[in-house]
Amino acid sequence: MKNKISLFEQRFKHRYMLKKKVNLMICALIVILGCLSILFILDYDRDGVLTFRWMTVDGTVFTTLISLFYLAVGLWEIRNYTELTRETVYYMRLSSAVAESMIIFVVLVSRLPFSPEHMHIFRFDMFNMHILIPLLTVASFIMNDSPIGKTSMRQRFHGTWFVTFYVIIMISLITSGVIKADKIPYFFLDIDNMNALEFTGYFIMTYIIAYSLSYILYRLNLKCSWLWFKKRRAKT
Numbered sequence: 001m002k003n004k005i006s007l008f009e010q011r012f013k014h015r016y017m018l019k020k021k022v023n024l025m026i027c028a029l030i031v032i033l034g035c036l037s038i039l040f041i042l043d044y045d046r047d048g049v050l051t052f053r054w055m056t057v058d059g060t061v062f063t064t065l066i067s068l069f070y071l072a073v074g075l076w077e078i079r080n081y082t083e084l085t086r087e088t089v090y091y092m093r094l095s096s097a098v099a100e101s102m103i104i105f106v107v108l109v110s111r112l113p114f115s116p117e118h119m120h121i122f123r124f125d126m127f128n129m130h131i132l133i134p135l136l137t138v139a140s141f142i143m144n145d146s147p148i149g150k151t152s153m154r155q156r157f158h159g160t161w162f163v164t165f166y167v168i169i170m171i172s173l174i175t176s177g178v179i180k181a182d183k184i185p186y187f188f189l190d191i192d193n194m195n196a197l198e199f200t201g202y203f204i205m206t207y208i209i210a211y212s213l214s215y216i217l218y219r220l221n222l223k224c225s226w227l228w229f230k231k232r233r234a235k236t
Helices: 002-045 048-053 055-080 086-114 124-144 153-175 196-235
Strands: none
Touching: 002 048, 002 055, 002 124, 048 055, 055 086, 055 124, 055 153, 086 124, 086 153, 086 196, 124 196, 153 196
């Protein structure tokens, strides 16, 4: 029995390290694609700081920064054979996966089929920010991130970090006049042309979507990535 458990633990550690290294490679790729995409769109659109009014651009920045942090922490962990702030890193990765899922849901699925101006999706930066980076982020989180176990409803709100930051910053910039009416990125942020009930409805709906994505991604990560280890150990 001990030999079987020892063999299982060796395989588990090997598999765990393999997943971590794959995630590090994916995060490195995301950092490169994210930086290149931001530089490209800043040069192409020539809107200056107003380029960052778009959820897609801000989500890419958010994911790139978290991927850079994960990369730094992961390399340190591999070099020193120890774990650092596992729970914090998990929630950061979850929030990044939710942000990228929101981009797919809101921008790609909801707007692309109905907006001809969004058909330049295959431009280098747009393809990276709308498709490649979101898919890499979500897939790597679901398949490779080590779960932290069962989480409460309150803990899963960590997945809505990006939505919180984005909404607060955008509303502040719009109400202060920094972002003019003709530059408001999405209709649900056009505060002047909706009543309080409509704005509250959009706000609640956005959070419901973000929280639902947080829960779905958490469950998929728990099921797809590590559950089979527990089953296998139970048999030994």
